[in-house]
Amino acid sequence: MEKSNTTLRRRLTTAAVVILRIVIGATFILSGWAKAIDPWGTVYKITEYLDVWDMDVPRALVTSFTFLLSAWEFVWGALLLAGTYRRVSVIALLLCMAGMLPLSLYIAIASPVADCGCFGDMLIVSNTGTFIKNVIITAALIYLLAHNTRVRQLYTTHTQWIVGGVLTFYILLIALIGYNIQPLVDFRRFSPGTSLLTDESEGEEGDDEAEAVYSFIYTRDGLTRSFTADQLPDSTWTFVERKLESGSENIDDGLAVTVDGEDILPDILMPDGDTPLAEQFIVTIPQPYDVDLSFTNLINDLNDYIAERGGTLTAFIAGDSAAIDRWMDISMASYDIYRVEPNLIKELARGTSALVYLREGTVVWKRTLSSIDPAETGRHAASRLDETLDPAPGKMLRYINWSLAGLLLLIWLFDLLLPREKATAPSPSGPSASPASSTESTDK
Numbered sequence: 001m002e003k004s005n006t007t008l009r010r011r012l013t014t015a016a017v018v019i020l021r022i023v024i025g026a027t028f029i030l031s032g033w034a035k036a037i038d039p040w041g042t043v044y045k046i047t048e049y050l051d052v053w054d055m056d057v058p059r060a061l062v063t064s065f066t067f068l069l070s071a072w073e074f075v076w077g078a079l080l081l082a083g084t085y086r087r088v089s090v091i092a093l094l095l096c097m098a099g100m101l102p103l104s105l106y107i108a109i110a111s112p113v114a115d116c117g118c119f120g121d122m123l124i125v126s127n128t129g130t131f132i133k134n135v136i137i138t139a140a141l142i143y144l145l146a147h148n149t150r151v152r153q154l155y156t157t158h159t160q161w162i163v164g165g166v167l168t169f170y171i172l173l174i175a176l177i178g179y180n181i182q183p184l185v186d187f188r189r190f191s192p193g194t195s196l197l198t199d200e201s202e203g204e205e206g207d208d209e210a211e212a213v214y215s216f217i218y219t220r221d222g223l224t225r226s227f228t229a230d231q232l233p234d235s236t237w238t239f240v241e242r243k244l245e246s247g248s249e250n251i252d253d254g255l256a257v258t259v260d261g262e263d264i265l266p267d268i269l270m271p272d273g274d275t276p277l278a279e280q281f282i283v284t285i286p287q288p289y290d291v292d293l294s295f296t297n298l299i300n301d302l303n304d305y306i307a308e309r310g311g312t313l314t315a316f317i318a319g320d321s322a323a324i325d326r327w328m329d330i331s332m333a334s335y336d337i338y339r340v341e342p343n344l345i346k347e348l349a350r351g352t353s354a355l356v357y358l359r360e361g362t363v364v365w366k367r368t369l370s371s372i373d374p375a376e377t378g379r380h381a382a383s384r385l386d387e388t389l390d391p392a393p394g395k396m397l398r399y400i401n402w403s404l405a406g407l408l409l410l411i412w413l414f415d416l417l418l419p420r421e422k423a424t425a426p427s428p429s430g431p432s433a434s435p436a437s438s439t440e441s442t443d444k
Contacts, residue, residue, distance in 0.1 A: 017151040020140045021081055027137065028077025028093060034120035035070035036175040038183040040350035042066040045117035052112040067175050072096060074171045075164060080144075083153035084160040090144045097138045104131040121187040159415045163408065170404045177396070181371045182350055184397040190255060190348045190363055192393075197269060197276065197361045198254040216261045227261075255348060257316070257338045268314055268336070269361045276361035279311035279386065283369070284354045286345040288323045291353045295369045296331035301377040302355065303335045305385055318342035357386055365390045 035042045046062050073096065080089040107116055108131040116130040125133065155163050177184055186192060215226045257265045269276045281302055285291055303313040315337045317324055324337055349356050351368035358364065367389065376388060 013147055014151050017144065017147050020144055021083055021148070021151075024093070024137055024140050024144070025077045025079075025081025027133075028073045028096075029081065030123075031118050032070045032072070032074025032077060032171065033174070034118075034122040035066065036074060036171050037122075037178055037185050038120050038187070038350065039063070039066050039070070039175045039179040040346070041120050041183075042070065042117065044346060045113075045120075048113050048117075063179070067172065070175055071168060071171050075167045078167050079160070079164060080148075082155060082163065083148070083151060084155045084163055086148045086151075086153060090141055090148050094138070094141050094145065097134060097141060101131075101134045101138055104134045107131075122185075155412065156415050156418055158418050159411050162411055166404065166407050166411070170400065173400065174397075177393075178350070181367050181391050182354070182393065184393040184400075186393075188347045192363050192365055195362045196255050196358065197266060216258075255340075255344055257340055259338070264338075268312075268338070269358070271312070276358075277311050278360060279306060279309055280358040280361075281306050281311065281313040282348070282356040282358065283313065283315040284345045284349045284356065285315060285317045285319075285327070285352075286342050287352055288317050288319045288327050292370070293330060295353055296333075298369060298372060298374050298377065299331065300334070301374070303333075305377060312336070314338065316340040316345050316348070318345050355389070357389070365392075367391050 043059070043062050043066050046066065047059075050057050050062070072092070076085075076089050076092040076096075079085050080093060104116060104127070107113060107127045111127055113127075115124050116127060118125055118130055118133075153160070174184060190196065215228060217224060217226055219225075255265055256263045257268060269280065271277065283299055283302075299313070299315070306313050313335045315327075315333065315335060317327060317337055317339055318341065319327075319339065321339075324339060327333070328337060348354075349366045349368075351370070353369040354366055355369055355372065356363060356366040364386075371391070372389060377385065
């Protein structure tokens, strides 16, 4: 009877370990992958935390931490799921939770940010939900710390270091592409295939409580005032910005280019009034003082290219009138420049400066200006430059993912030819364990 109970407990422990490996490992894989796929979004979220705490940290350090955090979560989560590095993987993830758990408690109480950013823009979790999730994860990891070595791993100690290296290379490659070109998967509102021309009828059919209400900030003679949409001042006042007072821009609102309190984006996309232009370039500059000035020549070349094809190039800049005047002066721009809210620019395209290609008002592709070879504009001036510059993120991601899957499969098949270590079984009689149950794995 005692032997039967011991066998049952052993089976239950094994089942619990396997289930927790899958659930907790997959959670960290998802969290790390979401951060790596859109590193700029993670940088913006970390900066949001730092701004709340009045901490001025160089962006290079924030970016480095973003890469480290995403790789740490993804790699150790994947190793946990595979049962590889059975001790170290649990300890590594517990170290991560040692910081995440108190942080999530803080944001659940104080709500300094709208959401934690755990899963980037892929999955938004409330602050309270994040804290509850982290409590469950921490408890599960503590259980695994005691029992994880009692269940065999997918890869042996002979090859687990290769698996760790392959996973690290994969996630850093994903992050580098997302940072230097654009995220390979776009979870934001203005992803490729999305029309920037909003359907006004959608807003009328929506929930009135969710309707966005704005105030419009104007200035005159050093005085700054806020006005409602139906009480806009006369032309002696200078428009500064539009602010969201209630509702949510994420529900019905799209991209907006506000001039004197009116959204003129339809006029930009449809200069003739009825039909959007066949082709357009939009240059996004969320931080005009951080842009490499050498890009001004590239932008002018792109403007010449699209103009020859009957399209237009428009620049969206986040900044005051002084920033726009400075940009016009140094770039010698012959294209239109408009001030757009920083968050909208960052959502439209990632990077300090980026190029968005539109076809009939619909986003086709986007990429950072730094990823464009200036020589391409001359080489393909009379051909399909718009196709040449398309980074094809979906195709690129499929190739990378299949390569990872193939490598992991090959390593596993090779691993089958090697001797495997026995898992550390739970002792049926306390300290006096049987020889089979006391066999220690060489896994670290």
